[in-house]
Amino acid sequence: MSLQRFQAFVGVESAPVKNEVEKGAIRKFADAIGDPNPLYRDEEYAKTTRYGRIIAPPTFSRTFDYGEIPGLELKREGLIHGEQQFEYFRPIFAGDVLYCSTKLADVYEKEGKLGRMTFLVYEQKGVDEAGETVFIARSNVIYRG
Amino acid sequence: MAGRQFQPGDVIGPLVKPPVTKTQLVMYSGASGDFNPIHTVDEYAKEAGLGGVIAHGMLTMAFVGQMLTDTIGLEGDLRKFGVRFTGMVRPGDVITCEGQVTETRKDGEQQIVSCEIWASTQKGDKVVIGQAEFAVPIV
Numbered sequence: 306m307s308l309q310r311f312q313a314f315v316g317v318e319s320a321p322v323k324n325e326v327e328k329g330a331i332r333k334f335a336d337a338i339g340d341p342n343p344l345y346r347d348e349e350y351a352k353t354t355r356y357g358r359i360i361a362p363p364t365f366s367r368t369f370d371y372g373e374i375p376g377l378e379l380k381r382e383g384l385i386h387g388e389q390q391f392e393y394f395r396p397i398f399a400g401d402v403l404y405c406s407t408k409l410a411d412v413y414e415k416e417g418k419l420g421r422m423t424f425l426v427y428e429q430k431g432v433d434e435a436g437e438t439v440f441i442a443r444s445n446v447i448y449r450g
Numbered sequence: 451m452a453g454r455q456f457q458p459g460d461v462i463g464p465l466v467k468p469p470v471t472k473t474q475l476v477m478y479s480g481a482s483g484d485f486n487p488i489h490t491v492d493e494y495a496k497e498a499g500l501g502g503v504i505a506h507g508m509l510t511m512a513f514v515g516q517m518l519t520d521t522i523g524l525e526g527d528l529r530k531f532g533v534r535f536t537g538m539v540r541p542g543d544v545i546t547c548e549g550q551v552t553e554t555r556k557d558g559e560q561q562i563v564s565c566e567i568w569a570s571t572q573k574g575d576k577v578v579i580g581q582a583e584f585a586v587p588i589v
Binding site: 330333334336337338339340342344354355362363364367368370381386387388389390391392393396443 | 467468474477478480481482483484486506507508509511512513515516518519520524525527528529530531532533534535
């Protein structure tokens with residue numbers, strides 16, 4: 306897909322998708338990354354902390370469904386994850402209901418070792434039921450279409 | 451680590467993770483929803499020119515996240531966390547996460563700490579390089 310075709314999607318956002326944060330999903334994620342922190346799995350322990358509830362590890366928000374940018378179709382196998390950034394405004398709690406969306410924030414081309422490569426910058430966010438932004442994430446993805 | 455205060459130059463970590471296993475990559479695929487077969491199917495990864503399955507970059511980032519939350523403790527908050535993926539991680543690799551404080555400032559009752567963070571393999575190759583910012587209460 307050409308740069309011009311991607312550029313037409315810059316600024317286009319997905320419809321927010323409702324994500325319910327399940328404690329079982331947090332535990333499985335913590336198990337997979339090998340992080341034994343009881344805050345991710347032990348409700349009684351979590352109650353003794355200032356959080357009061359199970360919270361999610363810092364990269365857990367990648368597991369959410371962010372919806373699809375309408376009309377932007379990519380074969381995922383052609384994508385290489387180049388950079389990832391998170392900004393956190395509060396922890397993600399088990400039981401949270403978050404509305405998550407994604408948009409193509411930028412697209413550009415660069416000459417690399419493997420020839421001309423297309424870089425896609427996605428911006429994703431999660432908003433809680435009170436309308437407060439809980440986190441913003443930016444992903445820089447290299448597309449070898 | 452409750453009540454720890456930081457100064458520029460302070461070392462963060464190291465966190466040495468157990469060797470990455472193929473089972474772990476399957477677990478992470480399931481837990482994250484990232485089912486790209488380059489992480490789980492050797493034949494597919496070989497055909498893609500990778501020589502075999504490679505770990506999800508986000509798995510290595512999660513290791514660094516563990517080091518940060520272990521460092522920050524229960525009373526602090528991670529505010530910003532960003533990395534570049536600079537190398538491939540394969541099953542059997544032992545990842546060590548490290549960091550160093552670059553700057554601190556006072557913001558009311560909190561200390562805001564900026565740091566460089568990275569993760570490397572047993573061969574010394576850096577696979578993740580980035581920055582983080584966190585806040586801890588001033589004691």
